Amino acid sequence: MHMDKLTSCSPRLLAESLSGKRLLEEEILLPEKCFQVLLSTKQLISIPAIENQKGSAKCIRCGNTSAHYFSEYPCGICQRKHLYCRRCIQMGRISECKPLYIWNGAEVHWPNHPNPLTWEGKLTPAQSNAAAQLEQAVNEKLPACLCWAVCGAGKSEMLFPAITAALKQGKRIALASPRVDVIRELFPRLEQAFQDVTIEALYGGSEHQAGKSQLILATTHQLMRYYQAFDVLIIDEVDAFPFYLDKSLMYAAKQAAKKQSTTLYLTATPRKNFRLQMKLGKLPHVFVPLRYHGHLLPVPKLKLSFHLSSQLANKKLPAAFRKWLMNRQNHQRQLLIFVPKISMIEELKEAITLLLLQTGAISTTEELQAVYAADKDREAKIIQFRNRELHALITTTILERGVTFPSVDVVVLDAGHEVFNEAALVQIAGRAGRSADDPSGEVIFFHDGKTDPMEKARQMILDMNERGRKL
Amino acid sequence: MNYCVYCYERIENSLTWSTWLTVEKSQALCASCAGKLEMISGKRCKVCSRAWSSSICLDCQQWRELGDNIERNYSIFHYNDTIREIITQWKFRGDYLLREIFRNELKSAFENQFANNNASLTIVPIPLSESRMQERGFNQSLALAEMLDAPVKQVLRRKSGEKQAKKNRKARLKRDNPFSITEPLKQAALIVDDIYTTGTTVRQAAQLLRLHGCPAVYSLTIARS
Known part of the structure; x- marks a missing residue:
C-alpha cells in the first residue's frame, strides 16, 4: 500500500493517509523534510515494532508470538543482532532495528452521507431480517454481531443497510476477508451499490493504493497496517482458514478497529468458540437459513465403501461411485469431484476419466480437468467449467468455497480424510443447488467409516433446513 | 521439530x-x-559454469580475447523460478535466515572446487551500497562468505547505489567500475555472490583487485542465470 507521493503536505491529506495506521518509514512516502517536521511536532510518533520482554517476542504488526516465525540477522547498520518477524515479511520486514510510526495529529472527519445507497434491488424476507439486525447493531453501537448465513444466501446485499447506516453517521468502515477472491468479487458490487462513496480494495497485487478511503475492502494481511481506524469492521468468511491464520486475522481485526466500534461477522460455518458464545447469549446473532432462491440446502448422502482409502491409493475407484454415476438423478448436471490431496489428483485422473467415459458421463477425455492451488491454469479451468466447456472437474479443497457453479453434483472421495473438517464439508455441500433453475443437486460423501466431521456437517445442514422450513 | x-x-x-x-x-x-532447485550438472563452460557442451562458451571466449581478469566462476544452481523467488525474499525482503538454504551446497562447492587446489584463498564479498544497507540491514554476499571456512576480507567498497537488477546487459557492461579498493590484497581472492548473470560485477571487482596486486581472482556464485 504505497501512498501517492504527497508533494504538498496539506494537513488534511496527511491526516487522511496517515491516521489509523501503523507504518514503517519506507511506507510513508513523504519528502524527508516533511517527515522530520511531523516527527519533531509529534504529529507522527514512533513505537517499537517488536516487543521483546523476558525473551518472549511479539510482532506488533501481525501479532506473531511463535518463536519459529522469528529469526535474527546481524545488522550492518548498528552492528548488533536484531530479531525480525518472518510471518508478515511479505509486507516489509518488521525488525527491532526500525520502529513503526503512528499518527498523532489532527483527527480525520469522514463525511456524513445522507443517502449513500444507489442499489435498487430488493432483499428476500430472510435477507431483510438479517440485514435489519446488522443495521441495528451498527446504530446501537453493539461491540459485535454474527450473521450465520447458509452458502448461497446472498450475503453481500444483506450488508447494504448496515453500511448505509454507518455512512450516514460519517463512520469509517472496513470489510475484511482472509480470501482475496472474496475481496475481488465484492469490490465492484460495493462500488455499484455506493456510487458516491470513495471505496478502495486492498490486496496483494493491488499495491498502489493509498488506503485512505472511508470504505476499505482488505485482505487480512492488508488490514495489518491499520490501527484503531474503523468504526465498523465487517469480517467475511471468518472461518475460511486454518486456526493459526484465523488467529492473525483476529489480531489484525482487533488492532484495526477503534476502541468503540462494531464488528460484524459473516459465516456459513461458525467455529466452536463462536457457537459457544452464541449459546451463552454473549454474542448477538442472526440466522439466514434459506438461500436467496428460497430453497432448502441439498443434504449430503453418506455412502460407505469398504477399503476405500486403500483402493484409492491403488488408483482404483470404489464400486459405489460407479453405481452412483450410472444412476444419478440428472445426468445434465456437471460433476465436481473433491479429493483430499494434490497427489491424488494425478493418481486418479486417469481412472476417473476412464470411468466417466465408460458410464457416458463424458464423451471425450478433454471434458474432464483437474485443479489445485498452485495450478497456473486454475482461473482458466474454473471459467471453462463455469461456461460448461468442461463436464467434470477434480479439485482439492481450494474450490470448497467462494466459487459458484449453477448446476452441479458434488462428490467427495474419501470424505473421512482429515482435511475434510466439518466446515469444509458444509462448504463443499454448499456448492450444489446454487441456482433457482436447479436448486437441488446431489451431494455424496464416499467414505470407509463415518467420521465426526461428516455427521456434524450433515447435522448442521439439517438444522439449517429445519430453521428454513419454519420461515 | x-x-x-x-x-x-x-x-x-x-x-x-x-x-x-x-x-x-x-x-x-x-x-x-x-x-524445485536444479543443480547444474553435466557439461559446463569451465570458465563461467554455464551449461555448455564444449569447454569454453562464446561469451567467455570473448572475455578471453579482451584479456579476462578472472580465473573462473563456479555456480551451483540453475537460475529458475524457485531460486529467483527465494533470492528475492532473502535479499529484497531481507529474510536473512534463507541463506541456510544454500549452506550445505555452498560449503561442498567451496571444498570441492576451491579449498583443495589453493590453500590461501581469501574471500572477498561484493560490497553493498550505503542506501541498500540502510534498507536491508545486511550484505547478502557477506552473509554467504561467512558460511565458509576461510578468512573474509572486505577490501572493496561501492561508490554509488544503483540497482543492478534493473539494468540491462548493455548498460551493465558499459558502466564505469562501481567499486573502489580500501587495501591491496596479496593472496588469491574468491569472490562469493548470489547470482552470476553477465559476469560483469565479478570482473569489475576482479579488475580492481588485480590492479592492486592480487595474483588471481576466482568466483563462487549460488546461481547461474
Whole structure:
C-alpha cells in the first residue's frame, strides 16, 4: 500500500493517509523534510515494532508470538543482532532495528452521507431480517454481531443497510476477508451499490493504493497496517482458514478497529468458540437459513465403501461411485469431484476419466480437468467449467468455497480424510443447488467409516433446513 | 521439530541405519521445495559454469580475447523460478535466515572446487551500497562468505547505489567500475555472490583487485542465470 507521493503536505491529506495506521518509514512516502517536521511536532510518533520482554517476542504488526516465525540477522547498520518477524515479511520486514510510526495529529472527519445507497434491488424476507439486525447493531453501537448465513444466501446485499447506516453517521468502515477472491468479487458490487462513496480494495497485487478511503475492502494481511481506524469492521468468511491464520486475522481485526466500534461477522460455518458464545447469549446473532432462491440446502448422502482409502491409493475407484454415476438423478448436471490431496489428483485422473467415459458421463477425455492451488491454469479451468466447456472437474479443497457453479453434483472421495473438517464439508455441500433453475443437486460423501466431521456437517445442514422450513 | 525455512512444512527425518549412524547435515528445505532447485550438472563452460557442451562458451571466449581478469566462476544452481523467488525474499525482503538454504551446497562447492587446489584463498564479498544497507540491514554476499571456512576480507567498497537488477546487459557492461579498493590484497581472492548473470560485477571487482596486486581472482556464485 504505497501512498501517492504527497508533494504538498496539506494537513488534511496527511491526516487522511496517515491516521489509523501503523507504518514503517519506507511506507510513508513523504519528502524527508516533511517527515522530520511531523516527527519533531509529534504529529507522527514512533513505537517499537517488536516487543521483546523476558525473551518472549511479539510482532506488533501481525501479532506473531511463535518463536519459529522469528529469526535474527546481524545488522550492518548498528552492528548488533536484531530479531525480525518472518510471518508478515511479505509486507516489509518488521525488525527491532526500525520502529513503526503512528499518527498523532489532527483527527480525520469522514463525511456524513445522507443517502449513500444507489442499489435498487430488493432483499428476500430472510435477507431483510438479517440485514435489519446488522443495521441495528451498527446504530446501537453493539461491540459485535454474527450473521450465520447458509452458502448461497446472498450475503453481500444483506450488508447494504448496515453500511448505509454507518455512512450516514460519517463512520469509517472496513470489510475484511482472509480470501482475496472474496475481496475481488465484492469490490465492484460495493462500488455499484455506493456510487458516491470513495471505496478502495486492498490486496496483494493491488499495491498502489493509498488506503485512505472511508470504505476499505482488505485482505487480512492488508488490514495489518491499520490501527484503531474503523468504526465498523465487517469480517467475511471468518472461518475460511486454518486456526493459526484465523488467529492473525483476529489480531489484525482487533488492532484495526477503534476502541468503540462494531464488528460484524459473516459465516456459513461458525467455529466452536463462536457457537459457544452464541449459546451463552454473549454474542448477538442472526440466522439466514434459506438461500436467496428460497430453497432448502441439498443434504449430503453418506455412502460407505469398504477399503476405500486403500483402493484409492491403488488408483482404483470404489464400486459405489460407479453405481452412483450410472444412476444419478440428472445426468445434465456437471460433476465436481473433491479429493483430499494434490497427489491424488494425478493418481486418479486417469481412472476417473476412464470411468466417466465408460458410464457416458463424458464423451471425450478433454471434458474432464483437474485443479489445485498452485495450478497456473486454475482461473482458466474454473471459467471453462463455469461456461460448461468442461463436464467434470477434480479439485482439492481450494474450490470448497467462494466459487459458484449453477448446476452441479458434488462428490467427495474419501470424505473421512482429515482435511475434510466439518466446515469444509458444509462448504463443499454448499456448492450444489446454487441456482433457482436447479436448486437441488446431489451431494455424496464416499467414505470407509463415518467420521465426526461428516455427521456434524450433515447435522448442521439439517438444522439449517429445519430453521428454513419454519420461515 | 524442523520446519522448512521456505514453506514452513514440517520436515520429517526418517530414522534409518545410515541416518542413525552418521551425523546428518541439517536440512533447511523440505523435500518438495528442495526438489524445485536444479543443480547444474553435466557439461559446463569451465570458465563461467554455464551449461555448455564444449569447454569454453562464446561469451567467455570473448572475455578471453579482451584479456579476462578472472580465473573462473563456479555456480551451483540453475537460475529458475524457485531460486529467483527465494533470492528475492532473502535479499529484497531481507529474510536473512534463507541463506541456510544454500549452506550445505555452498560449503561442498567451496571444498570441492576451491579449498583443495589453493590453500590461501581469501574471500572477498561484493560490497553493498550505503542506501541498500540502510534498507536491508545486511550484505547478502557477506552473509554467504561467512558460511565458509576461510578468512573474509572486505577490501572493496561501492561508490554509488544503483540497482543492478534493473539494468540491462548493455548498460551493465558499459558502466564505469562501481567499486573502489580500501587495501591491496596479496593472496588469491574468491569472490562469493548470489547470482552470476553477465559476469560483469565479478570482473569489475576482479579488475580492481588485480590492479592492486592480487595474483588471481576466482568466483563462487549460488546461481547461474
